[in-house]
Amino acid sequence: MKKIFARWLDSDVGHSFRTSPVAITATVVAFICIFCSVFAGWVAPHNPFDLSTLELSDARLPPAWSAQGSSKFLLGTDDQGRDILSALIYGARISLVVGVASVILSMIVGVALGLLAGFRGGWIDTVLMRLCDVMLSFPAILVALLIAGVGRALFPNAHDSVAFGVLILSITLTGWVQYARTVRGSTMVERSKEYVQAARVTGVAPLRIMRRHVLPNVLGPVLVLATIQVATAIITEATLSFLGVGAPPTSPSLGTLIRVGNDYLFSGEWWITVFPGLMLVLIALSVNLLGDWLR
Numbered sequence: 001m002k003k004i005f006a007r008w009l010d011s012d013v014g015h016s017f018r019t020s021p022v023a024i025t026a027t028v029v030a031f032i033c034i035f036c037s038v039f040a041g042w043v044a045p046h047n048p049f050d051l052s053t054l055e056l057s058d059a060r061l062p063p064a065w066s067a068q069g070s071s072k073f074l075l076g077t078d079d080q081g082r083d084i085l086s087a088l089i090y091g092a093r094i095s096l097v098v099g100v101a102s103v104i105l106s107m108i109v110g111v112a113l114g115l116l117a118g119f120r121g122g123w124i125d126t127v128l129m130r131l132c133d134v135m136l137s138f139p140a141i142l143v144a145l146l147i148a149g150v151g152r153a154l155f156p157n158a159h160d161s162v163a164f165g166v167l168i169l170s171i172t173l174t175g176w177v178q179y180a181r182t183v184r185g186s187t188m189v190e191r192s193k194e195y196v197q198a199a200r201v202t203g204v205a206p207l208r209i210m211r212r213h214v215l216p217n218v219l220g221p222v223l224v225l226a227t228i229q230v231a232t233a234i235i236t237e238a239t240l241s242f243l244g245v246g247a248p249p250t251s252p253s254l255g256t257l258i259r260v261g262n263d264y265l266f267s268g269e270w271w272i273t274v275f276p277g278l279m280l281v282l283i284a285l286s287v288n289l290l291g292d293w294l295r
Helices: 002-010 012-018 022-038 084-120 120-138 140-154 159-188 194-201 206-242 252-264 269-295
Strands: none
Touching: 002 022, 012 022, 022 084, 022 140, 022 269, 084 194, 084 252, 084 269, 120 159, 140 159, 140 206, 159 206, 194 206, 206 252, 206 269, 252 269
8 A cells, every 4th residue: 555655646646746735735624524524423522413412501602712602612502502613523524425425426327328328329319418408508506406395395204314315316416417428528539449449340249348448438537527526516515405405404514504504694693604604615615626636
């Protein structure tokens, strides 16, 4: 492992990373956010899901450096008495899980359809590309709102896991188009190359050619696009949660925290919405900068 890491540092990509302060900073920030989210149970000073530890008398306490603040709550508390810092850590985990899961599903659907459209061509390509045009003609957030709203109407008393599933599905169905178009263009270039023609002449099945020969050569742009799309998916999740059709109100996702804090913004309790907003910007910006470097 040490030799592989040293070899990577000596490569062109490693040199580009070592000489890019923006890439290094974005990686460090993204790593800290992911680490705190994964190990939230050990990193967070409080558990916002443990209702037995909540005290309404601690509600809307300002940050610890304020005159009315408490050293027990570094960034203050929300309207339910939950520690803002702990809610941010757990909320970032929810946002990251929803964002990464939706991007993975979008990538699987988009790559499969784009590979099929670019390799087969004909009416399959025409139908799939017209479907992409229809999807692109609607704002992604409106499509996600429609799907999330329909899902909540069909399952009004659903468990939180079903609500998260509907949220991931709504983001997935608006994000696969870019992968499909990217893979289709790359596949149309690859299918006319000599190695694909040789595989066809030797009698290799088309599905095997797509899976074993074409797919590995079109994944480069897809991985870069997926990195950038993670930030977009996180922002979409926060937007849906802010509008009330995303994560359940009992789950402290970043969008839910911003929506709750927005009700108290003009009454002086600015920390309830400002800190979740800063956390969302920090995660999205670090992932975007890392994706721009990879591109």
